[in-house]
Amino acid sequence: MNEKKIIELKNVAKSYDGEMILDHISLDVHEKEFVTFLGPSGCGKTTTLRIIAGFVTPDTGDVVFDGTRINDIPAYKRHVNTVFQKYALFPHLNVYENIAFALRLNKVSEEEIFERVEEMLAMVNLRGFEKRDVNLLSGGQQQRVAIARALINKPKVLLLDEPLGALDLKLRKDMQNELKNIQRKTGITFIYVTHDQEEALSMSDTVVVMADGKIQQIGTPTDIYNEPQNAFVADFIGESNIIDGIMLDDYKVRFSGHEFECLDKGFDKNERVDVVVRPEDVDVTKPGQGMLDGVVTSVTFKGVHYEIIVNINNFKWMIQSTDYVEPNQNIGIYIEPDAIHIMKRSEYSGKFGDYSSFSDELEKLSDASEEEE
Amino acid sequence: MNKKSLMQKAAAAPHMVWSVLFIIAPLIFVVYYAFTDKEGNPTLGNITELAQASYLEVFIRSVCFAFLATVICLIIAYPIAYFMSKAKPRTQKILIMLVMLPQWLNFLIRTYSWMALLEDTGIINTILGYMNIGPLHMINTSGAVILGMVYNYLPYMIIPLHSVISKIDPRVLEAASDLGCSPLRVLVRVVIPLSVSGIVSGVTMVFVPSISTFYISQKLGGGNFDLIGDTIERQFQTAYNYNLGAAMSFVLMLIIVISMAVMNRYSGEDDGGVIV
Ligand SMILES: Nc1ncnc2c1ncn2[C@@H]1O[C@H](COP(=O)(O)OP(=O)(O)OP(=O)(O)O)[C@@H](O)[C@H]1O
Ligand SMILES: [Mg+2]
Numbered sequence: 001m002n003e004k005k006i007i008e009l010k011n012v013a014k015s016y017d018g019e020m021i022l023d024h025i026s027l028d029v030h031e032k033e034f035v036t037f038l039g040p041s042g043c044g045k046t047t048t049l050r051i052i053a054g055f056v057t058p059d060t061g062d063v064v065f066d067g068t069r070i071n072d073i074p075a076y077k078r079h080v081n082t083v084f085q086k087y088a089l090f091p092h093l094n095v096y097e098n099i100a101f102a103l104r105l106n107k108v109s110e111e112e113i114f115e116r117v118e119e120m121l122a123m124v125n126l127r128g129f130e131k132r133d134v135n136l137l138s139g140g141q142q143q144r145v146a147i148a149r150a151l152i153n154k155p156k157v158l159l160l161d162e163p164l165g166a167l168d169l170k171l172r173k174d175m176q177n178e179l180k181n182i183q184r185k186t187g188i189t190f191i192y193v194t195h196d197q198e199e200a201l202s203m204s205d206t207v208v209v210m211a212d213g214k215i216q217q218i219g220t221p222t223d224i225y226n227e228p229q230n231a232f233v234a235d236f237i238g239e240s241n242i243i244d245g246i247m248l249d250d251y252k253v254r255f256s257g258h259e260f261e262c263l264d265k266g267f268d269k270n271e272r273v274d275v276v277v278r279p280e281d282v283d284v285t286k287p288g289q290g291m292l293d294g295v296v297t298s299v300t301f302k303g304v305h306y307e308i309i310v311n312i313n314n315f316k317w318m319i320q321s322t323d324y325v326e327p328n329q330n331i332g333i334y335i336e337p338d339a340i341h342i343m344k345r346s347e348y349s350g351k352f353g354d355y356s357s358f359s360d361e362l363e364k365l366s367d368a369s370e371e372e373e
Numbered sequence: 374m375n376k377k378s379l380m381q382k383a384a385a386a387p388h389m390v391w392s393v394l395f396i397i398a399p400l401i402f403v404v405y406y407a408f409t410d411k412e413g414n415p416t417l418g419n420i421t422e423l424a425q426a427s428y429l430e431v432f433i434r435s436v437c438f439a440f441l442a443t444v445i446c447l448i449i450a451y452p453i454a455y456f457m458s459k460a461k462p463r464t465q466k467i468l469i470m471l472v473m474l475p476q477w478l479n480f481l482i483r484t485y486s487w488m489a490l491l492e493d494t495g496i497i498n499t500i501l502g503y504m505n506i507g508p509l510h511m512i513n514t515s516g517a518v519i520l521g522m523v524y525n526y527l528p529y530m531i532i533p534l535h536s537v538i539s540k541i542d543p544r545v546l547e548a549a550s551d552l553g554c555s556p557l558r559v560l561v562r563v564v565i566p567l568s569v570s571g572i573v574s575g576v577t578m579v580f581v582p583s584i585s586t587f588y589i590s591q592k593l594g595g596g597n598f599d600l601i602g603d604t605i606e607r608q609f610q611t612a613y614n615y616n617l618g619a620a621m622s623f624v625l626m627l628i629i630v631i632s633m634a635v636m637n638r639y640s641g642e643d644d645g646g647v648i649v
Contacts, residue, residue, distance in 0.1 A: 055547055076550040088544035092566045101562075102552040149552070 003031040005067075006156060006189050007052060012061030014047055021047055023213040024061065029157070029191060029206075034183055036192045038200040039210035040236070045193045046085075048210075049159050052191065054078050066156070081150040082159040086166070087142045089134045095121075095145055096130040102153045120148035123182060140171045147182070157189045164199070176203055197237050201225065209233050230343055234276045235352035241282075241317045242353025245275035245342070253342060256313050258291050260335065264342035274343040276353070279307070279320040281339030290332030296325050309355050316356040403626075406619030419620035428604070428621075435601040436628065438515070439584035442522035446530040446579045447572065449523070454534035454571075455564070458541075465539065472528050484521060484592050491517055491593065513595030521589040529578035537571030538564065573640050581629055601625050 007029040014022040022044045029035050037045040050056040051063060054075030062069050070078060081102075089098050097104075099120050103113045121127050124144035129137075134145060143163060150158055163179070164172045180203050183190045194200055200207050201221040209216040209224060209232075217229040228234035231242050245255035250265035255275050267273060287293050294312035301307075305320045310331065317333070325331055410416045422428075457468045475483060490496050491511040501507035511517055541564060549559045587602030601621060608618030 053551060055551075074550070075547070076553050076555055080551075082548070082551045084544050084548060086544065088542060088548040090545060090548070090563060092563075092569075101549075105553045105558065105562075149548075153552070 003033065005029070006031045006033075006065070007191070008062070008064040009048070009051070010062040010064065012048075012051060012058045012063065014044075014051065014056065014058050021213050022051075022058070025210075025213075025215050026061075027208060027215065027218065029189060031156075031189055032187050034180070034190045034192065034203060034205045035208060036194060036200040036204040036206070037208050037210055038194060038197060038236075039216075040195060043210045044213045045195075045210060046161055049082070049161050049191065049193055052157070053080055053082050053159055079155055080157045080159060081153060081155040083143075083146045083150050083161065083163045085161040085163070087146040089142055089145055089149070091135055093134070094130070095126065095132045095134055095137070098134055098145055099148045099152055101149060116152055117148075120152050123151075123185075124148045124178070139166050140175065143167065143175065147179070151182070151186065151188070154186075155188065157191060160190060160192045162193050162195070164194075172199070179203070201237070209236065211236070227341065228276060228343065230346035230348050231274050231276075231350075231352045232346070232348040234274075234341075234343065235348075239279045239318055239320075240353050241277045241279065241355070243275045243277070243315060244350070245273050247271045247273050247342065251337075253340065256292050256315065260291065260340055261337040262340040262342060263338055264340075267342065267344075272345055274345055274349050274353075276341040276343060277317075277335055277339055279318040280305075281335065282317065282319045282321075283334040283336075284308070284319065284321050284323060284325060285332040285334050287330040287332050290334040293330060293332050296327050296329045296331060299325060299327055316354060318355045403619045403622050406616050407623040408620075410616060419616045420624070422617060423620060423624060431599050431601055431604050432624070432628070434598060435584050438519055438522065438590075438598070438600065439580050442519050442526065442583045443530075443576055443580045445519065445523050446527050447576065450527060450530035450534055450575065451572075454531050454538050455560070457531075457535050458539035465535075469532070469535065472531050475524075476528055480525065481588070483525060484589055487517070487521055487524065488512065488592055491520075512593065513597060515594065515598055517593040518590045518598050518600075521593045522583045522586060525586075525589065526579040526582055529582070530575040533574040533578065534568060534571040537568045541567050569640050573636060576636060577633060580632065584629065584632075585625055 005028050007027075009025055009027045011024045011026055012022060013020065013024045025044075025048065037048060039045055047056060051058050054070070054073065054077075057071065063071050065078065065080070090101065093101065096117055099117045100113050103116060108116075117130075118127075121129065124147055126141065126144050126148070129141070129145075134142060137145065143166075147163070160179075164175050167175060176199060179190075179192075192200075192203065201224070204221055206218060207221055207224045208218050211232050217224060217233045219227070224233065225237055228237060228240070234240040234242055243255045245253050247253050247264075247267040247270065248259065249269065250267075251262055253260050253262050253264070253273065253275060283290070292312050294310040294317070296308055297311050297316065298309045299306050302320075305322050306324055308319045308321055308325060310317045310319055310333065312333070319333065407419055408415055408417065410418060423432075453472075457465055460468060488495070492498070493508055493510060493512065495512070497511070498508040501509065545567075546559055546563060549563045550556070554562060584600075585602045586600065587606045590596075590598045590600045590603055605618050605621045605625070608614045608621065612618075
C-alpha cells in the first residue's frame, strides 16, 4: 500500500471488569483505504471503533492519527466521524438540520450550509426530504441521513458500525454499492464494522478478522479467503473442511489416510498441520476413481449447487457440486493440488471445519431458545 | 366492533364517575358561587369587586412570586437532574428517593422548620453569630416567602426533568460530540432541546401550586405579603364570603389556564414538535 498511514493502533488493550476485551492489537489504516473489521459478536469490533472515535480510552497502547498520538484528544476534537449502528439521529431536528449540524457549530454562512447540505442530499439520494421529520423516515432513509451528517465535514476517516445491520437484504445490497461509490468518490478512509463476511469480502480493500479480542488475520479479501491463517479464519470466512494432516515434505501432505500433492512448503518434516479444502474445490467421481471414497449422508439443494455431506473415514466433509448424488451412495472425491491449503496449528485447531455436528448445531440452537422462554 | 367499544366505555366508566365527582362538580360550584350573590341571584358583582387596588396587588404579587420561584427552581433543578441522569441506575434511584424525602414530612412542619432556621434569633443567625456575622434579617421578607416556595416545590421540577433527561439516548449525545460539540455545546444544542417536555411539565408542576399556595407567606412572610391563596382561604375561613372567595378562585384558574397556554404555545414553537 503506497498511501500514507492515517490511523495506527499500537498494542492497544482494553479490559472491562477485569476481562480482557481487546488483547494488545496493532493495526495500520492507510489513506483512502476501505478497511473492514469482521468477527463474531462480542469480539471487540465496536470497542476498537470507539477507541478510534475517542469514546473509549484504551488501558495501554497508542492511538495515532496522521502521525500524532491522539489518546488524550477528546472525541469532539478528532477529525473522525461516525455512522452509528442505530443511526442516532437528532430527534428534535429535521433532515436538513441533522445534516447541517456540524456546519452550524463552525459559523458557516447560511448559503454555504445550504449548498453543502444539498450536495450531501444529492449524494445519498434524498433530495426533497429536507423538511421531513427524521423520526418518520424508513430505516434506509435514516441510514442515508446518518451518512450525510457524518460526511458533511469531510472527515479524513469515517467510522461505520454495522451501518446496514437493520436493513433488509435487498436494501443492504443497494446500500453496499452506494457506500462503496461514496467512498471512491470522496476518497475518505472508511473503517467499517460488520459480522457479515460476504459484505466484508465484497466491499473492502482490507479485511481485519477478529476473534476473542485479538486480530486473527489482516489481508485483502482474496488473501483472507484463499490463504486463511488459522482454523478460525478458514471457518469464519465461507465454508471449509478443516482436516488434521501431517506435512511429509515440501509440497507433500498426508490426511485421511492418503498422500496429497500441494503447493505449500516451509514446514518441518512430519509437522502436524491443519489442512483446508473449500467445498467448491472438491470434485465428485465414481467410487475408486478419486483419491478418497466415502458415503453420502445428506444432500441439500441450495439453488446454484447441491450441498453434499460425505462421510470419509468418519470425518464429514462438505462438498458443493452441481451434479446430484443420492444419499447413502458411495462416491469418490478428487482434489487438485491448488485446492489444498496448509495452515499452522493454532488454538483453534480441531474446533472448526468438521460437518458432523452440522445438524446437531441447529438442534442446539433451538434448545437454547426454548430454555430462554 | 360495537361490542368492543361498548366494553371500552364500560371500562372507562369509573374514571368518568371520578371526574364528575371530583373535578367537574367542584368546578360547577366555584362558577356558581362566583357569579351569584348571597341570596343566589346571578351577579357580576363579585368579579368587579376584585378590581380594587388591594386585590389587584395581591394578584400581581402572587404571579410575580410564583414566576420567580419557578425560574429559580428551574435553574437549580436542571443541573441536579442532569447530573443525576449521568449516575448509575441504582444511584439514580437512591437520589430520586433523597429528592422526594422532604415530601414525606408534613408541609406545615417543613414550613415551621424554615421559620426556626430563618428567624432573627434562629439557627442560621446563631451560627453566623459565632462567626461574628449578622444578624441577618431573613424572616418576614419576600425572599423568605420565595425560598419557602422553592424549597417545597423543587422536587416537582427535578423529577420530570430527570425522567426526560435520563431517557435521552446516550448515542445521540455521542453523535453530537462526534460531530464536534464540546460538552457545553452538547448540553445547549441537544440535551436542553430534547428536554423541553420535561421543562414544560416541571414549570407547570411548580408554577401552579406556587401561585395558589397559602400558609407559606403567612409563616415566612409574617403576613406582609398576602397571596391569592391566603386571601381565598380568609374568605372561606374567617370572612365567610363564599361568593367572593369563589370569584377569586375563578380568576386564579383563569390566570393559570392563560399562563399554561402561553407557555405551551411558546415551547411548542421552539422545538418544532418534540413529543416524548
Ligand atoms: N462499557 C462496557 N462495559 C463492560 N463491558 C463492555 C463495555 N463495552 C463493551 N463491553 C464488552 O466488551 C465485549 C466486546 O464488545 P463489543 O461491543 O466491542 O463487541 P462487538 O464485536 O462490537 O460485538 P457485536 O457484533 O455484537 O456488536 C463484549 O463482551 C461486551 O460485553
Ligand atoms: Mg458492535
